[in-house]
Amino acid sequence: MKVSEAVLARRSVRAFLPTPVPRSLLEEVLAKAARAPSGGNLQPWRIYVVSGEPLARFKAQAAQAVRQSPMGEAPLEYDIYPKSLKAPYRDYRFKNGEDLYATLGLARENKFARLGWFANNFQFFGAPVGLFCLVDRQMGPPQWSDLGMYLQSLMLLLREAGVDSCPQECWSIIHKTVRSFLAAPEELMLFCGMAIGYENPAAPVSRMRAERAPLQDFCRFID
16 A cells, blocks of 8 residues: 555544454554654654453443543643634534534434434444553653654554554543553653544444545645
């Protein structure tokens, strides 16, 4: 698979089959992804991978944490979205949400069903592998961009290997539960999670295709 093919084929998959992902494959792509660039070669990513019985145990804890703290475990690690999101970013987010729920047949007024669907995030959408990316608290925005480059590299390598994924910043709202389960040191801050596995093509949500803005909306050539 060419890089361009992997970029176009990568999607945030939200329904997975229980088929296990080989440990050897995971180790290979996780190591290769570390060739991603980072300022000063700091390599700030700290990765935890959970599967098997520990994952089942963790998902039970996560479900309980979400029930107990539906607004998140205070204080939150960070704001996933700006508090006053302006256009066009607000419009992109709104349309993506509406397209998703339309695909699922969940009307806007059916808040209960929509919240029920959102809770699937905290089950990794049924994926057999859950990954968490943490970063030392002393790191700043430049190093957070390095995390993004590592994670994108990882997702493209997974796609090359025929494996699907879904990056999930939502895990940050129950960061205390996650850190406790991982036994991660306090100096590490939870950035995001990622569901990893093989897409369930029969699931209705698998029909979802998120749109992207045309080039002229975000790019200017000065020549």
